[in-house]
Amino acid sequence: MTKNVVITGSTKGIGRAMAREFHRRGHNVVVSGRDGEALRSLVAELDAAGGGTVVGHEVDVTDPESLEALWAGAADKLGSVDVWVNNAGVAHTTHSIVETSADSVRTMVQTNMLGTVFGSQTAVRGMTAQGQGQLFNVLGGGSDGKLRPNMGVYGATKRGLDMFTRALAKEVEGTGVRVGQIRPGILITDGWLREAAAAPEQVAQQRRTLNILVDHVDEVAPELVARMLGSTKNGDEIAWLTSGRLAMRFMNPGYAKKNDKLARYGL
Structure with a gap:
């Protein structure tokens, strides 16, 4: 069955990769973001590739009215929205908590927290009215409660979203709406590369470990999309970098050398 899918923050990174994958599988996709030119370019790319219908919509996820306009x-x-993915997010992870600028704190809290909360409210209201739908919130580093250097503020937003998503899943229990979360692992995105460029010595020192931990978005998206499409459980938790997968990588002494993922980006 063809699904109608909305993805926020889908002009870059894992959002873009998921949009491509949904579209490749024949589903209709609404891609969204703040950059109109980037949206037009992505729509043209997907249209040329063939697949489902693709629509571009400019949106500011920190503005509830803008999100309501996206749904409308x-x-x-x-005609309807079957799957809504709150993916838009920002990470600034090269400074300690006290050294993180006020602008960076504000951007992360507004985009990660408020954007997901407002997007969830919009999607659940709309899905309740139409009688069905699936909402997925994309989490990230810190959502599991583990502390990582220089990720205090970012991690706090994602940890909060874990609790928020679990609470929302309980609220929709017994309705035609299902709520789930996605933990995509550590992905090499434009944002990740920006952070890496700001801390080259740290990247060099941790290169082997990073090659074990990180993944390319185009390798992760197919599994995430397949599991979203196959999800039938309210409260579903879809994780890419599971403890089992991570253990297999660390136990394989040649994994980092055989999978030099950073080389693709000149690192």
């Missing part, structure tokens, strides 16, 4: 536009173009 998607519903108008496609």
Whole structure:
């Protein structure tokens, strides 16, 4: 069955990769972001590749009215929204908590926390009205409660979203709406590369470990999309970098050398 899918923050990174994968599988996709030019470029790329219908919509996830307009536009173009993915997020992870600028703190809290909360409210209201739908919130480093250097603020937003998503899943229990979360692991995105460029010595020192931990978005997206499409459980938790997968990598002495993922980016 063809699904109508909305993904926030889908002009870059894992959001873009998931949009490509949904579209490749024949599903209709609404891609969104703040950059109109990037949206137009992505829509043209997906249209040229063939697949489902693709629609671009500019949105500011920190603005509830902008998100309501995204839902309305998607519903108008496609008739309904079957899957909504709150993916938009920002990470600044090269400074300690006290050294993180006020602007960086504000951006992470507004985009990661408020954007996901407002997006979830919009999606659940719309899905409740239409009688069905699946909402997935993309979490990230810190959502598991583990402390990592220079990720205090970012991790706090993601840890909060874990609790928020679990609470929302309980609230929709027994309705036609299902809520789940996605833990995509540590992905090499534009944001990750920006952070790496700001701390080259740290990357050099941790190169072997990073090659074990990180993944390319185009390698991760197919599994995440397949599991979202196959999800039937409210409260579902979809994780890429599971403890089992991580253990297998660390136990394989040649994994980092055979999988030099950083080399693709000149690192």
